[in-house]
Amino acid sequence: MGSSSGTCEIVEAREERNTRKAPDIYQSNSECIMSAKNQKLSVLKLGYKDDLDDDINKLFESIALKSSSRDLGLLQNGTTPKLKSASKKPITMGVPRSPRVGTSEPVNLKQALRDLCISKASEMAAMKRLSKSTASPRISEVGKIQTLYNSVVAETSRSGPSFVESKGGQIEIPLVPEKGKSLCLLKTSQSNQTAEIVSSTRNIHSSWGFAVATAQNDSGTSSIQSDLACSSSKVGIQSQRVVPVETEEQACASSPSLCSTFGSKSEVPKNASSSKKLGDKSLVSNTGRKGRLQTVSSSSTSVNGNRVNKQPRHAPRTVKSVIKNKNLSKKKLKDDSGSALCGPTPNEVNKPAPGTPRLVCERCRCALENTCEEKNQGVVTSGSTSSGNGLNLSNENSGSNKHGSVSTGSNKSKTVSKVKNTKLKEQLEFSQSSKSSQGEYSSSTSTSDESNVSGSSRSTRPHMSKDVRWAAIRHAQMQHGVLGLRHFNLLKKLGCGDIGTVYLAELIGTSCLFAIKVMDNEFLERRKKMPRAQTEREILRMLDHPFLPTLYVQFTSDNLSCLVMEYCPGGDLHVLRQKQLGRCFSEPAARFYVAEVLLALEYLHMLGVVYRDLKPENILVREDGHIMLTDFDLSLRCAVNPTLLKSSSNIDPAKVSGLSAQSSCIEPFCIEPSCQLPCFSPRFLPTAAKSRKLKVDLAAQVRSLPQLVAEPTDARSNSFVGTHEYLAPEIIKEEGHGAAVDWWTFGVFLYELLYGRTPFKGSNNEETLANVVLQSLRFPNRPLVSFQAKDLIRGLLVKEPENRLGSEKGAAEIKKHPFFDGLNWALIRCAAPPELPDLYDFGVSDMMNSQGNGAKYLEYKAGEHVEFELF
Numbered sequence: 001m002g003s004s005s006g007t008c009e010i011v012e013a014r015e016e017r018n019t020r021k022a023p024d025i026y027q028s029n030s031e032c033i034m035s036a037k038n039q040k041l042s043v044l045k046l047g048y049k050d051d052l053d054d055d056i057n058k059l060f061e062s063i064a065l066k067s068s069s070r071d072l073g074l075l076q077n078g079t080t081p082k083l084k085s086a087s088k089k090p091i092t093m094g095v096p097r098s099p100r101v102g103t104s105e106p107v108n109l110k111q112a113l114r115d116l117c118i119s120k121a122s123e124m125a126a127m128k129r130l131s132k133s134t135a136s137p138r139i140s141e142v143g144k145i146q147t148l149y150n151s152v153v154a155e156t157s158r159s160g161p162s163f164v165e166s167k168g169g170q171i172e173i174p175l176v177p178e179k180g181k182s183l184c185l186l187k188t189s190q191s192n193q194t195a196e197i198v199s200s201t202r203n204i205h206s207s208w209g210f211a212v213a214t215a216q217n218d219s220g221t222s223s224i225q226s227d228l229a230c231s232s233s234k235v236g237i238q239s240q241r242v243v244p245v246e247t248e249e250q251a252c253a254s255s256p257s258l259c260s261t262f263g264s265k266s267e268v269p270k271n272a273s274s275s276k277k278l279g280d281k282s283l284v285s286n287t288g289r290k291g292r293l294q295t296v297s298s299s300s301t302s303v304n305g306n307r308v309n310k311q312p313r314h315a316p317r318t319v320k321s322v323i324k325n326k327n328l329s330k331k332k333l334k335d336d337s338g339s340a341l342c343g344p345t346p347n348e349v350n351k352p353a354p355g356t357p358r359l360v361c362e363r364c365r366c367a368l369e370n371t372c373e374e375k376n377q378g379v380v381t382s383g384s385t386s387s388g389n390g391l392n393l394s395n396e397n398s399g400s401n402k403h404g405s406v407s408t409g410s411n412k413s414k415t416v417s418k419v420k421n422t423k424l425k426e427q428l429e430f431s432q433s434s435k436s437s438q439g440e441y442s443s444s445t446s447t448s449d450e451s452n453v454s455g456s457s458r459s460t461r462p463h464m465s466k467d468v469r470w471a472a473i474r475h476a477q478m479q480h481g482v483l484g485l486r487h488f489n490l491l492k493k494l495g496c497g498d499i500g501t502v503y504l505a506e507l508i509g510t511s512c513l514f515a516i517k518v519m520d521n522e523f524l525e526r527r528k529k530m531p532r533a534q535t536e537r538e539i540l541r542m543l544d545h546p547f548l549p550t551l552y553v554q555f556t557s558d559n560l561s562c563l564v565m566e567y568c569p570g571g572d573l574h575v576l577r578q579k580q581l582g583r584c585f586s587e588p589a590a591r592f593y594v595a596e597v598l599l600a601l602e603y604l605h606m607l608g609v610v611y612r613d614l615k616p617e618n619i620l621v622r623e624d625g626h627i628m629l630t631d632f633d634l635s636l637r638c639a640v641n642p643t644l645l646k647s648s649s650n651i652d653p654a655k656v657s658g659l660s661a662q663s664s665c666i667e668p669f670c671i672e673p674s675c676q677l678p679c680f681s682p683r684f685l686p687t688a689a690k691s692r693k694l695k696v697d698l699a700a701q702v703r704s705l706p707q708l709v710a711e712p713t714d715a716r717s718n719s720f721v722g723t724h725e726y727l728a729p730e731i732i733k734e735e736g737h738g739a740a741v742d743w744w745t746f747g748v749f750l751y752e753l754l755y756g757r758t759p760f761k762g763s764n765n766e767e768t769l770a771n772v773v774l775q776s777l778r779f780p781n782r783p784l785v786s787f788q789a790k791d792l793i794r795g796l797l798v799k800e801p802e803n804r805l806g807s808e809k810g811a812a813e814i815k816k817h818p819f820f821d822g823l824n825w826a827l828i829r830c831a832a833p834p835e836l837p838d839l840y841d842f843g844v845s846d847m848m849n850s851q852g853n854g855a856k857y858l859e860y861k862a863g864e865h866v867e868f869e870l871f
């Protein structure tokens, strides 16, 4: 190519020939170049002899060496755009000339000129070649691009021609990210990743909604679990407790993988924008992000419940921490984009994310706070005053100094540290141990009498969280440190049992009334009743149910163990029954009481407590008319394994003779047979047929709801415990017994409420026991009792425990019985209880008033049961 260029002017004949060969690029400039050469030639001819070719050649040669500058000057004289363009040969200045230029070989003038042109053209060509083939430092940028271009060409040529060369030699590279590509390719892939992230984010939002919905669906069943596990979370389920709208973190908990994606989403925009500044680090970052994205996208290509469920448990915490520490994550990305945050490989997920320690600390702090709270709530008292042997009456007037003079003797400085168990821990212990309160008990309890701190705290008594008595107790604790009997005015002895005496007491400085069960440890030791006291205390500490007593404080004063409980001013059901017309309750009233007792028993069974001592005397009536099941010293503790039954159809229909239909009616005691239709159903029913169909459908739906069954079916005891008339046949026969004894006693209890007497009562205890085992069940003609009620009693008073209603699935079976049709179990707490006689008939108010006028309080003498004296 170079050999022929630029020769047009010198050799006319050859010009044509050569111009044909010359590239267009040079052809356009040929005229200008030739004219310039001609000018030079004419100048030369004027100054030199014609025959002195050699000299001329030499002269030309020397001129040629300086031609560039001269040419430039010449060309500038005849400036045209084309000329300028042609003269843009500074790049040739440093480039070695063509071998033919500069040689001393004798040539004629024409030839020399021709060669000059050729050499220039060839120089240009050579430079072009060089620029393509070499990577001179001076052309490094171009060279790099060219190298990349070449590599792309090489790569793509292997996989196919996917790039396009466009006008001007620009190259369009398809935006296909490939691993191992150079910078520009990675940048390209980053763009793709960003797009991918955005796309993933969209998926997350849509699938997040799904996760929320799932959580909400689960909330119904989880609420029961939360109660069981007792941690506020669960429910977090954290009984959590479900918020109608999940926060990000909550969504993370329910959908860890989604959160992982979510985390990346939140980091995307800034990282994407900042990546340009990161230089080489951005490559690492990109790689990391890419890895993460791939992980996410591979796992989130189909966001579904299965995938979410497959996430390890610890994942949410890691992810949560990622989100919580979003800022940290971003910073970390800049510093070390290859960290766990960026590349959540399975292993890395297990590693604590940067925010995890903080999270853990938060948890620890929470735990500590709880412990502290319990320390404050659970009062240790070791009375410091000594006043002889007992609980003396105090006539000190009201006020802060109005203490009951409690005989406390020496300070025993009971240790607190032993009993900082959380309720959950307690429940765990209980569920893992199988202990009874009597014969079997010797195998022991974990809490000794030394442990006098109540495990109760407001935080573990959700149903009592608004109770003013908690506030009063807390305030007193803050004021006095630890509480003791001296901080209470004992107003009245409520009753006396096997292991202690119960007093009505007022917390000094407040108008809050409590029932304090006082037990003399020495007496209990002497009578070997300490295990029963311990059982009761331990059970009381774990309770949190509206129909079971709340234990506010537990303390030991000297040798007296005291349980400060909720006071029930309504007396017990035995007394209340006596006050009813015909000494028995109406069926609706009986149904109300047995329903609440059933829920209390169900709860106890869930906790692994077989109550064993059901009778009207142990059912107290609260101020609001609802009941409270009390007295747990005969209870049997055992293991329990609550299960959720998918459908109630598993319940044996043989045990339920009537049709069972649950109602969703908002009225808890809507017993109208026709009112099977929930009050929430559409009010405008076109036809009766449609209405009936709706009723049936709804009843079927309710029946098909999952049911929690927590019957301690494995519980066994050989103890002879209970009250004669209430003893189950298997206890009398000493065959060993379990939770089914509670369903027997439940039947006897319902019978007594309805008929005013127990079914197998004999003239003496022996006869009663014999009747229980041998006599068949009979119903008196009076009062009139419904078929459903009798049917339920029949189902419960089956002598063989294995065939007894409730023996298999516990309260769930019994709740299904038609006797409870129309009852909304969930709202029973809101139901209006049966009417009560005036509470103040019990004389409490009068007594308090009289004491305010200077009456004395109570006196206790050690070694005896606490005596009640009212002056």
Ligand SMILES: Nc1ncnc2c1ncn2[C@@H]1O[C@H](COP(=O)(O)OP(=O)(O)OP(=O)(O)O)[C@@H](O)[C@H]1O
Pocket: 494, 495, 496, 497, 498, 499, 500, 501, 502, 515, 517, 549, 565, 566, 567, 568, 569, 571, 572, 617, 618, 620, 630, 631, 633
């Ligand atoms: N929280 C309370 N509120 C009101 N009265 C109560 C309360 N707790 C117990 N009583 C009353 O105190 C009396 C004694 O109760 P306690 O539980 O000590 O003995 P018990 O019920 O006879 O059972 P046991 O002999 O098995 O201990 C009972 O008759 C009961 O009515």
